Amino acid sequence: MASTTDGSTVLGRGLAVVTRRGPVFGPLDLEIPAGGLCAVVGSGHSGRSSLLLALAGRMRLSAGELWIGGRSSRDGLKALRDQVCVARVRPGVEPDEGLTVRTVERQSVVISGGLSSHDRIAAMREWLDLDDLDPKARLGDLHPRQRLLHAVALAAAQQPAVVVVDDVDHGLARADRVRAWRALDELALAGPTVIASATDAPGMSIDHTVVGL
Amino acid sequence: MSGVLLALMELRRFRPGLPRLVVGALAAIPVVYGAIYLWAYWDPFSELDNVPVAVVNQDRPVTVRGQEIAGGRELTDQLKQTRDFDYRFTDARDARTGLHDGHYFITITVPADFSRRLASGAGTAPQQAEVRFALDGANGFLISQFVSTARTQIAKQINSAAATAYTQSAVGDLGQLRGQLSQALGALGDVRSSTRDAAAASRELVATLVPLGSATGSLAQSGTELARSVDGLSRLLAQLQSTVAPASDELLGAIADASSDATAAATVTRRAADRVAWRTARIRRLLQSLERSYPVLARSRTFLELLAAATRASDATAAGREAAGRTERTSAQLTARLRRLRQATRSTRASGASQDIVSGLQRSVASAQRALDQLQQATRAAGRAGDHLASALNGVDRGIGRIQRQVRSSLRQVPSLNAKQRSQVADFLGAPVRPVTTEYHPAGAYGRGFAPFFFSIGLWVFGLFCFFALRPLSPWLLASRATSATVAVTGWLAAWLLATGGVALLLLVTEIGLGLDADHLLATIAVLLVTAGTFTALIQLFRAALGVAGDAVGLLLLMIQLGGSAGIYPPQASTGLFRALHDVLPMTYSIDALRVTISGGLTSHALRDVAALLGFLVGAVAFTALVAHRQRTWTMEQLHPSIEL
Numbered sequence: 002m003a004s005t006t007d008g009s010t011v012l013g014r015g016l017a018v019v020t021r022r023g024p025v026f027g028p029l030d031l032e033i034p035a036g037g038l039c040a041v042v043g044s045g046h047s048g049r050s051s052l053l054l055a056l057a058g059r060m061r062l063s064a065g066e067l068w069i070g071g072r073s074s075r076d077g078l079k080a081l082r083d084q085v086c087v088a089r090v091r092p093g094v095e096p097d098e099g100l101t102v103r104t105v106e107r108q109s110v111v112i113s114g115g116l117s118s119h120d121r122i123a124a125m126r127e128w129l130d131l132d133d134l135d136p137k138a139r140l141g142d143l144h145p146r147q148r149l150l151h152a153v154a155l156a157a158a159q160q161p162a163v164v165v166v167d168d169v170d171h172g173l174a175r176a177d178r179v180r181a182w183r184a185l186d187e188l189a190l191a192g193p194t195v196i197a198s199a200t201d202a203p204g205m206s207i208d209h210t211v212v213g214l
Numbered sequence: 215m216s217g218v219l220l221a222l223m224e225l226r227r228f229r230p231g232l233p234r235l236v237v238g239a240l241a242a243i244p245v246v247y248g249a250i251y252l253w254a255y256w257d258p259f260s261e262l263d264n265v266p267v268a269v270v271n272q273d274r275p276v277t278v279r280g281q282e283i284a285g286g287r288e289l290t291d292q293l294k295q296t297r298d299f300d301y302r303f304t305d306a307r308d309a310r311t312g313l314h315d316g317h318y319f320i321t322i323t324v325p326a327d328f329s330r331r332l333a334s335g336a337g338t339a340p341q342q343a344e345v346r347f348a349l350d351g352a353n354g355f356l357i358s359q360f361v362s363t364a365r366t367q368i369a370k371q372i373n374s375a376a377a378t379a380y381t382q383s384a385v386g387d388l389g390q391l392r393g394q395l396s397q398a399l400g401a402l403g404d405v406r407s408s409t410r411d412a413a414a415a416s417r418e419l420v421a422t423l424v425p426l427g428s429a430t431g432s433l434a435q436s437g438t439e440l441a442r443s444v445d446g447l448s449r450l451l452a453q454l455q456s457t458v459a460p461a462s463d464e465l466l467g468a469i470a471d472a473s474s475d476a477t478a479a480a481t482v483t484r485r486a487a488d489r490v491a492w493r494t495a496r497i498r499r500l501l502q503s504l505e506r507s508y509p510v511l512a513r514s515r516t517f518l519e520l521l522a523a524a525t526r527a528s529d530a531t532a533a534g535r536e537a538a539g540r541t542e543r544t545s546a547q548l549t550a551r552l553r554r555l556r557q558a559t560r561s562t563r564a565s566g567a568s569q570d571i572v573s574g575l576q577r578s579v580a581s582a583q584r585a586l587d588q589l590q591q592a593t594r595a596a597g598r599a600g601d602h603l604a605s606a607l608n609g610v611d612r613g614i615g616r617i618q619r620q621v622r623s624s625l626r627q628v629p630s631l632n633a634k635q636r637s638q639v640a641d642f643l644g645a646p647v648r649p650v651t652t653e654y655h656p657a658g659a660y661g662r663g664f665a666p667f668f669f670s671i672g673l674w675v676f677g678l679f680c681f682f683a684l685r686p687l688s689p690w691l692l693a694s695r696a697t698s699a700t701v702a703v704t705g706w707l708a709a710w711l712l713a714t715g716g717v718a719l720l721l722l723v724t725e726i727g728l729g730l731d732a733d734h735l736l737a738t739i740a741v742l743l744v745t746a747g748t749f750t751a752l753i754q755l756f757r758a759a760l761g762v763a764g765d766a767v768g769l770l771l772l773m774i775q776l777g778g779s780a781g782i783y784p785p786q787a788s789t790g791l792f793r794a795l796h797d798v799l800p801m802t803y804s805i806d807a808l809r810v811t812i813s814g815g816l817t818s819h820a821l822r823d824v825a826a827l828l829g830f831l832v833g834a835v836a837f838t839a840l841v842a843h844r845q846r847t848w849t850m851e852q853l854h855p856s857i858e859l
Contacts (some may be wrong), residue, residue, distance in 0.1 A: 020850045050853060059693060060848045080846060093853070094693045114695035159695070193487045 008036035009070030009084050009162035010195035011056060011135055016065035028064055033196065034066050035070075038189040038207065041198040043103045043214030049198040050167050056196055057090075057165045058082035070162055076118045086161035086193075086197065088153040096152060098141030102134055109155040116159040125154035128191070129184050145172030146181055149165050153188065161193055169199040182207050233857040236762050247774050254777025258787035259363055267299040268309035268318040273328040276806040278776045279390065285332045285343065292371040299367075300786075313350050316817055319357055319784055321348045322368065332646060339635075340642035344650050345372055350506070351655040352806075352815025354784040355663040363741055365649050372647045391624055397690045398620035405613030412610060415602035416520045419497070447546075477545040484538035491531035498524040504607060655814035665730060666808030667781030669720065670801045671772070673746050676716055677753035686758035687842050689852075698843040702835055706751050713746035718736040730812065737811040741824060745804040749825045751834035752800065757839045775801035800830045815842070 010033065017027025025198030033039040043049050058069065058081030067074040069081045089095035096105045106145055110117050126134065129150045140148055149169065156164045164194040169181055182203040189195040217726050229233045302318065309321040316748020323346040331343035347365065472577045501521045509516045613720055657663030684705070691701045721739060723732040732738045752771075756764030778785070779793035779801040785793050796802055807823035809815055845852060 018850070022850075027851060040276040051848075051850065054848050054853070057693075059846065082846070083695075090693070090853075095688045096690060112691060112696040112700075116695065 007162070008189070008192060010035045010068070011039070011163060012068040012172045013056070013146045014066050015056060016052070016067060017063050018055060018060060019063040021086055024048075024212055025050075028054075029212065029214075031143055033194055033210050033212070035194055036189055037194055038186055039194070039196045039210040039212060040203050040205075041196065041212045041214065042200070042202050043198070044200060047214040049090075049214055050150040052166050052212070053090055053167050053196060054087075054094075057087050057163070058086070059085075062163075064172045069154060084157040084162040086105065086159050086164035088156035089149070089168070090165070091171065092161055094167075096140055096155070099139060101137050101139055102143075102151065103136040105140060105151075108154065109158070116161075117155070118158070121158040121160070122154060126151070129154050129188070130155075143203065144177075146177045149173075149181060150184055153163070153185070157188055157193065163187065163194045163196065166195070169197045170201060175202060180189055218624065229856060231856060232762070236766075236857050239766060242766075243272045243769070246770055248626075250770075250773035251776050254788045254792040255783060256789065258783045261787050261789070262299055262363065262367075263297055264297050264793075265320075265784060266318050268312055268321040269293060269303050270306050270309045270321065270323045272306065273324045274326050274328045274330070275457065276329045276333055278333045283329045283333050286328040288374075289324060289328075289345075289371055290373060293368065296367070296371065298706050308350075312355040313348060314352070316350075316353045316819070319353055319786070320361055320802070322346070323348070329424035330577075334642075340639055340835050342642060342648045343646060344648050347649055347651040349651070349653050350655045350815070351663070351813050352418075352809050352819070353654060354780055355657055355667070355782050355809075357784060359652060359783075365651075369647075369649070372649075377646070394620055394624040401613055401616040403621055405610055405617065408607075408613050412607050413514075415605075416517065419520060419603055431727045438786065474549045477542065477549045479555060481542050481546075484535065484542040487531065487535035487538040491528065491535040492530040494524060494531045498528045502753050508607070508610075516665075562657060655809075657809075661728060662730060662813060665724065665783070665812055666805040667779075669742060669808055670745060670749075670779070670781070670804040671776070672720065672776070673713065673716075673742070673804070674749045674753075674768075674772050674801065675707065675750040676713060676746070678772070680750060681753055681757045681765075682713060684708055684712075686754045686838070687845060692842060692846050699839045701842045702754075702758075704753050706747075706835055706838065709750040709754060710747050713750055714743060717742045717746055732787050732812040732813045733814050737820065738808065741804065741811050741820070743825075744824055744831070745807075748804070748831040748834070749798055749830045751838070755834045755838045755841070758838050758845070761851075761855065771799075775799045778802070781803050781805050800827060803827050803830075 012033075013029070013030070013031045014026040014180050017029070018025040019027075020077065027039055029052075031039070041052055043048050045166075054071060056067065056069075058067075058074070061078070067081065069137065070084050072080040072084070074081060087094060096108070100108065106119065107120050110119060116125045126132065131147060131150055131154060133145060134143070140151070143151065148203060149166070150170075153164065153166055156166070166185070169185070170178055173181060178199075181204065182197075185197055186203075186207045186209075202211055225237065226771065245742060271286040271290050273284065275282055275284035275287070277283070289304060294303075299320075304312070306323065309318060309323070312318040313321050325344055325346060328343045328345070331341045339577050345368070349361050351357065372842070383682040390719045404673055460707075498521070502523050503518070505521065686705050687701055688704065691704060696704075721723045721730075721735075721742070725732065726734065753764070753768045755772075756767045758764070760767060774792070774795065777788060778795040779799050780796060781801075782789070788796075803826040807820045807827070810817070810820040810823075
């Protein structure tokens, strides 16, 4: 198993994002231990994606303060951003479905700024039980669980402190959901803090923190 | 009815705010596409007075018969007054460089022989004068249209200047002609006075003929007396012969002497009569020959009277001569008989009666002498009068000769033209000045002239459409560790790579299919690639920074550039706002650069244009990178756009 960096603690107090149209989420508090798994649970349009982006340091908070690995959001989002890797935030912030597996992996290596490599990605793929992926298959043609976990593998290969992944449930039947959550749990145990959003909570067998929206 | 309701619902599905605004803004498309260009070029030919035109006057004025003809100055003065264009009066070198630089759109040159050729119009071999127009296709496409307009406007001034020059020289000739005709008129005056002298001389002649007539008459009378005396004497002689009376030798001798005197007198009288007859006949012949030489004299009553008088005198003197001849012959016969008688009867004496006859005879002789003297004087006077007449008529002859010479030399001033020359002169007067146009870097076919404009439009529209499909900035990349510059360049390069294919296809079709025949094909390709890069970068920026509104900006900017970038007409032909924007619009530079690479022009201009385009490109990408940097922090609008195209 490839060693990963240790995760960071994620702390939030009074986190909220408000727009002209009204509140998006919050105010809410959360506390995620380093290397822990957090499930952000809520229905669609509950602001899950926005919360995930905010926790990734990629959305400005209207209120509250966020700490990741001891760095505060009030000191600027860059420090937070550098610690967090986004596996996917739906819609839009995800690998292009028209690209092939191999191409996406190459892209990931290039844009990781040297943090990722083909070996690491291969190792993460193996870790997340994705050996049977056809390199020439287009992402959009993959099984949703494979697509999800592949995105997570790309993120994890960069060895971030925190991995954020959106919409774990999407397109998955119950059995697949269990497998997905188990994989995320394994990842969290191995190193990074994992924050994942879903419609439903993972279930009792997985140790996680819950943030309800 | 239900259709209308459902249609309205199709529109109402757009939420209030940006979505409705964007859909509503679709109504602005017709006015943007339809009206902006028209606004820019509503009346291109009314803005002509902003189009700079260089005027070079190289004309050398000529002096024709004292008149100075300066056609070039005339023309420039008129141009200064009319102000149809923005005329700048300068020298040849400045005009030439300015034309190629784009400072002047047209140059007008008046050549050095302009005035000389104009003045030739009054002669037999008129040469059309030339005015030279020059324009450079690199300055704009439909410049030649402006040249046509300029030619029409300037033609009026040119023709006016030409007409002035021509009239000046023609009027100068007329003045000279007038002078010569005045001299001829003066000569006519001299002829008139000569004819007056002739009239006076002829009157004098008539006057002398009167005493001539009376002298001839008295001569005739004394001749008659003489004849009578001689008859008396011969009767006496007959008596004497019949009465054989002793005749005195002296008496006979006296009678014989008297008779020989009478004969002598008769001879003299006859000779005088001959001379008179000859003189009057000569006068008559002179008058007749004058009449033949100058038939116009036949119209003069005085002359006819003169001629009649001379004829009468001639006839009378001829008759007189006849009579004198007879008398001479009779007295000669008598003298001879007397001499014979004297011989025969030397001592015969006559009675006193014969003494009377002798003295009578002597008296007749004396009177014949006197008459003879009178006749001589009268004929002398007639001779003098005839001489006067002759000299007066000589004066007339000389005067007429002078007039003829004058008129002949005047005729030489008026050219006699054959048909070919007449048509040449007519051509000249119809079109005294010929405009000659030189076009540098001509575009040639309309298509070639329009190519820079439409190529640029094509690339801009490509940019607009391109970013309907492509993302200006990839959200996935923005969320990653890739730098903002990388994200910006990625989005731009993706579009530019597509554009490269578009440029290749464009040139393939236009060069080979349409026969564009660009002067510098490689340079054209390079410029097109740079232009594609610039335009895509700009539109990427608009889209990245403004979202959907960025497309509207791109569309608006397209139309503004159509109006302001001088793709067809020169910028001076557009209305004020577009003229002001001309230098800050990217398409201005792509059009100018493509003009140079396709139809020719200054390389320095093309390089300047490419530099400007690259400047726009780099600036656009830099700003897009800034936008990317900002967008790394998501907004709700970014996550859930209210309207997507």
